[in-house]
Amino acid sequence: MDKLLLKEDRIHGDASFPLDSYHMDIPSGSIVLDCHWHEEMEFLLMTSGKAQFRIDTDYYEVNEGECIFVNSGELHAGFQINDSPCSFKALVFSPSLLYSSSFDLTRISYIDPIMKNSLIVKRHIKSDTGWQSQLLDRLLKLMVYMQDKPPAYELMVKSELFGIFALLSANCISSLNVAERSQDHFRLEKLKTALKYIQDNHSKKISTVDIAACVDMSEGHFCRVFKQYVKKTPVEYLNHYRITRAAKLLEETGMKVLEAAMEVGFDNLSYFTGLFKRHMGMTPSRYRSTRGKAPE
Structure with a gap:
């Protein structure tokens, strides 16, 4: 799988x-x-x-x-x-x-x-x-x-x-002693909200300021909390999520590489290709030819 x-x-x-x-x-x-x-x-x-x-x-x-x-x-x-x-x-x-x-x-x-x-x-x-x-x-x-x-x-x-x-x-x-984990619970609920915001808005132009604002946290504090729990910066997670969604599009649709890149929020094909290769171990074109549908 x-x-x-x-x-x-x-x-x-x-x-x-x-x-x-x-x-x-x-x-x-x-x-x-x-x-x-x-x-x-x-x-x-x-x-x-x-x-x-x-x-x-x-x-x-x-x-x-x-x-x-x-x-x-x-x-x-x-x-x-x-x-x-x-x-x-x-x-x-x-x-x-x-x-x-x-x-x-x-x-x-x-x-x-x-x-x-x-x-x-x-x-x-x-x-x-x-x-x-x-x-x-x-x-x-x-x-x-x-x-x-x-x-x-x-x-x-x-x-x-x-x-x-x-x-x-x-x-x-x-x-459970509710008081023991109240602070962790508060942060985790904020983090879940942030993850959902990223997933719902990944195709748009969003920044760490936008993501932090959706959970009412300062950018600096939000980035520290996010990295502590997710082990990635917000930008790294956003890019990773966009790449996984692009990979699914290349697998399941006839989209061209540029179309898939734009669909998930990238406006620079060279940047997208470099990130895709880093995450998936091959270029988008190679990935589509081995695992996806041919472009229509």
């Missing part, structure tokens, strides 16, 4: 079964997972190598055979360790998959408290304790069901998912 597809605007599964799984192979020197967020919950299971993941303000070094849990609405990103290649499987699903048609006890007591972080569950799951090993076994079985799709696999998937949340709930760490 192309890692450009694992973005917050991607539809995972469908309305009747809002869950999907993906396998990602990350070559040496690449970003494991761009900083993003989505309403769905997610499990990331390392299948080879190791990587560092950030969820909101916390960092986790995840080794082969381990997984991390990403809650609904949380900013997260992944980074290689020593530029080493790695691979992982991602399970992305809507919490609604665990709801019944009525407001039931399991939702009130377990699913909603986890989703709202009023019940803190362990994020980094290893195989060194009994219940965590059971959780990993369930997650692996679920992934196999999603891959093979045997008869009634949807029931099997939901059964394993309920089992996973039963293990998380029964072994929760603590309830």
